[in-house]
Amino acid sequence: MAERRSSSSKAAPLNAGEAVDIPRAFTSKDFTALRAYVQRIQPAIIARTYYDPDEDPHAATPGAMERYLTGMLDTLVQLALAHGSTALAEHLRASIKQHGQPKLTAVTFRMVTEAAQLAAAAPHPDHAIGAWLRPRLARRLKGEGIVTLGELVAFCNRRGPSWWRSIPRIGRGRARAIVSWLRKQQAKLRLTVEIDIDSDERDGVPLVADEVVEVVPESYIEGGASWEKKRLTLAPLERLAVPSALSGAAGENRSTAFCYIQANHDHDAVRAYLNRFRDQPKTLRAYTKELERFLLWAVVLRGKALSDLRVDDCEAYKDFLKSPDPRFVGERFARHSPRWRPFALSHSTAPAEGHASQSATLSPESQRYTVRVLRTAFTWWVDVRYLAGNPWRAVNDPMVVKRERPMKIERALPAGLWRKLRDELDVRSADQGGATAGAQWHMDTNRRQNGVQWRAVRAAILLMGDSGLRREEAARARREDLRPSSFGTPERPVWELTIVGKGQRERTVPVSAATLAALRVHWRDRAQDFDGAAEEDKQSGPLLSPVVIPWTDASRRRHRAGQSAESGKGQPAKEAGYTADGLNRLISRMVTELVETMDGLSLDERVRLGQSNAHAFRHTFGTQSVADDVPVDVVQKVLGHASLQTTTLYVRAEQKRIFEEVAQYYTGFGGKAPK
Template sequence: MAERRTSSGKAVASSGAVTDVAIPRGFTSKDFTALRAYVQRIAPAIIARTYYDPDEDPHAATPAAMERYLNSMLDTLVQLALAHGSTALAEHLRASIKQHGQPKLTAVTFRMVTEAAQLAAAAPHADHAIGAWLRPRIARRLKGEGLATLGELVAFCNRRGPSWWRSIPRIGRGRARAIVSWLRKQQAKLQLTVDLDVDSAEHDGVPLVADELVEVVPDFAPERSKGGQPGRLTLAPLERLAVPHSLSGAAGENRSTAFCYIQANHDLDAVRAYLNRFRDQPKTLRAYTKELERFLLWAVVLRGKALSDLRVDDCEAYKDFLKKPDPRFVGERFARHSPRWRPFAATAAGSAALSPESQRYTVRVLRTAFAWWVDVRYLGGNPWKAVNDPVVVKSASAMKIERALPMTLWRKLRDELDTRSAEKGAVQWRAVRATILLMGDSGLRREEAAMARREDLRPSYYGTLNRPVWELTIVGKGQRERTVPVSVPTLDALRAHWADRKSVFDASDDRNVPSGPLVAPVIIPWTDASRQRHRALDPRMVRGYTADGLNRLIGRMLSELVATADTLDFDDRMRLGQANAHAFRHTFGTQSVADEVPVDVVQKVLGHASLQTTTIYVQAEKQRVLAEIAEYYARRSKD
């Protein structure tokens, strides 16, 4: 029987029957997509650039190599289709080979060939490289995040949750959705599960899965042995928490028999009633919520008791728990609506043990909460009353101010901020300069800087033309109002920042003072949460930064300065790399005391309730003087 050669060099009979059926290569879905493009007459060079990475796919190094690879793949698929396809398809392929020397496929016949040759497609595996299944551009971006395999990608998505893609450049919500959709379809083959809230449907930036209540059960409950994951606890924050009726406290042993002043049918109602007292104090509310939900979860899940069933020995056990929390209560920081949320956040070293000071704070918060429940006649008694506070070694210094910048570095930082703010389009630099100067020249806390408003800023009557000064009224820690000075450089920085916001900073007269936050985002991230916060119905309403937002802004810009500023030496980079937003308040304290500003004046500006707190900056200045003299002595001894 006569023979001829196909484009791949395989021998076929003149009748079209395949005489050399090779074992098929494990082709991927990417290969099939590339072959479809080739059948549609797309140039091999374009296919190589679009679907392959030359560093990982040698067959895509040159257009000729790419064409050989695709022809070889086509021959293999045709052979499989002839062997496993329908009679009509086999006859069509044989006729095409006989007429043209190779099969000429249309879009329809190509689909029929690929369906008949499904056994040539390799199933994805957790150990497969990402580049074997995803397009090169996407694979490169994922590899830049340290993700090499499909298994690592799934673990990354599960660890980061709905926002897993935000840290990866050029991977937006649309691409992320397509990747997760494909991963979900391959779960059985990968033998991995993509968690429920990864790329789940959202409303106002919150996954709809967060609307569901989560019932927690004791670690030793029968429900866990049936359906729970071994070794993993089901936990949820207070707003999503539900507990079994038997552990709800509806019939708790410590429930008061007298008339109760609050409408509370169970412990969760009582907890929420107590926290409602602090609805106008957001920081206190967050702190107390954290402590109470930790204790409630511990009581139900690990102790197997309702809050209103606890006795003194239970409280002592929780004290011991705080020294070394159960690892299943510990995890990375996640949004409260995420299933990965855990009551305790792990430190960089991996530990979650609270410091003695934090342990004492927890005990006092719980003792106060239980005392209130006794006062309102929800509970009959307070078991925490018989529990001693954890032992704490009193520190010689109430505050850690070592992150305050020395004067030379403070000047270098201001010069760098001025230089970068002068560049065209440097709106972020102008925003961070205004914030840092506001904190560093006026001694503001980050919460105070975030809440500061233009209508509370005015020229001081005590300023002169030669010595101008403005004053800003703020409400600080403990809801205490105070007035702080604002320097001329800070005013200039604020004016430039307001110009970026397309807003008028200076008042035309005393009755027409502009209003709005002193510092506010100029660039709004394109996320649901950001749009919900900043895109108000009234466009004239401007929302400022949150305290955490200011902290992130300062941290991000300082990191860039550390990496790129030529004026900084190694020690400067180390000091600046360790600085946070609060460091600039400490910088004001140390520098003003060093420049012989009276301590009582510094106390008023910083808003310290006690003069003793402010004298810490005096001690810091003494320490600096002694350190400088010690260096002087060392130089003299060498001479």
């Protein structure tokens, strides 16, 4: 085996049991570097491979590197003499007596390092990652804002099994090596790496949990180490099971009269209530979220069944809503993921990377909404004789300050910026060229896909900005509900779109010629005939649908493709449109790219455009139509406002803009009153 002699001064032999007072400041990276040194790797290569000269002064020059390593080797030998086995100590003393210094092979070096673990510094959450990881790896992590070991653990726990995907040049292999080392250091770091962090993935989809998960009260959970937080098992309503004692089968508040619903326990009662909204997907989603939060809180933190709760329990939950338990809060994950949490962090409440604790604060309006939803649900359970009484009737609604302007219409784009945006969308939606053979093919494919995305975004933005649609309405809009209006003329054709909006109210809105042109191009990208004959059923389908489908299980399930028996070509069996959230994400992503790359924008315009979202284009229609003297009652009908008072907010917004512009004009004359 290769061997290496120390070039430092001779070390005096130590007697067994003699005390050794050595600073213990070596890390695992130092041991790896020293192993390379023993195997005759040049100090310059070691410094470049394992250290960062900016953070490790001893790696600044080859000479300094060698002095550091030889000093470390002498330190380890002395510790091995004092704390190692008798056989190892005798071998080292013989080597020192014969050669004046220890002569190590790979085997004896391993024995020395194992005996000298007392010299290794214990990792701490505040330690820089550069002290424990190689420089290249540390630099890539720092690029994501990860500076310390504590921040690295928090980043992994927040992002889940796919935490490494957002970091350039860190693959699954390196990620597992990092997580494996972090797990070994959990006790020293006093931090826990979640159990599913290094689990296998299938086609980029994180490992999912079992079909049904039983949640238990916090008091049932056995405490681990003093530094380890109690981990709560939480699951969404469709995968939720509770201990029989907390099921509500024998709840104190159960009615003794004949029950109108077939419900043996609380979970059945919750499902029966939610079933009333099966035809209202948005309401169903909102109510499911509120009821599963309350059910999980009752079982896990309160240790009671839903049908055992009293007024004081409801008051406690109202207080809980002000500051939810951090263990109930997390990043947004799919409902089938074991990392799902009842409360999702929004961008405004998400803590900086590296903070182990997470919290979410519900607005007073959201707290009041939750209380009213629960009160209504309990009222229904009393009406159907599942519960004997409604404890929420004795609970007051949270105090809410009535806002003067309930809608954030200030996000609407000014007329000049709205025109610039439309022009830029036209430019970016232009055809990106045809297919090309050879190495250029991949580049052209990416350009074509980029053009397809821009054309989809243009159609969506114009549909909301010219017709005042909400994002949910734009996502649900269908071709069969779009038709030429009988009120149009050959000189000025008008099309109309019938949609079902908020509160299940149907309304018909005009559609501009620019929007129609954008929709036709978007349908051509989807290989669909926008103007096909009605009797051929070619005019049906969502107005907006993704052309580039993400390669995930969820996306493939939504956009499953069938095989056409006639043509033999793959045709969508049942084309699915965008979801409201998917459409919002697409628009947000493309608008962000515009803010960063669009020419001809002032700093103020970039800020305004960066603050806009999908709903801002609906507000843009409201403010611009009012500014162009469209009657307020007409704007109300197009926007689908139940109250004219809501629409008049756009009038006040336009008046505010007028006064601001004139005030700016006044400042050009010094803003002084005449003498």
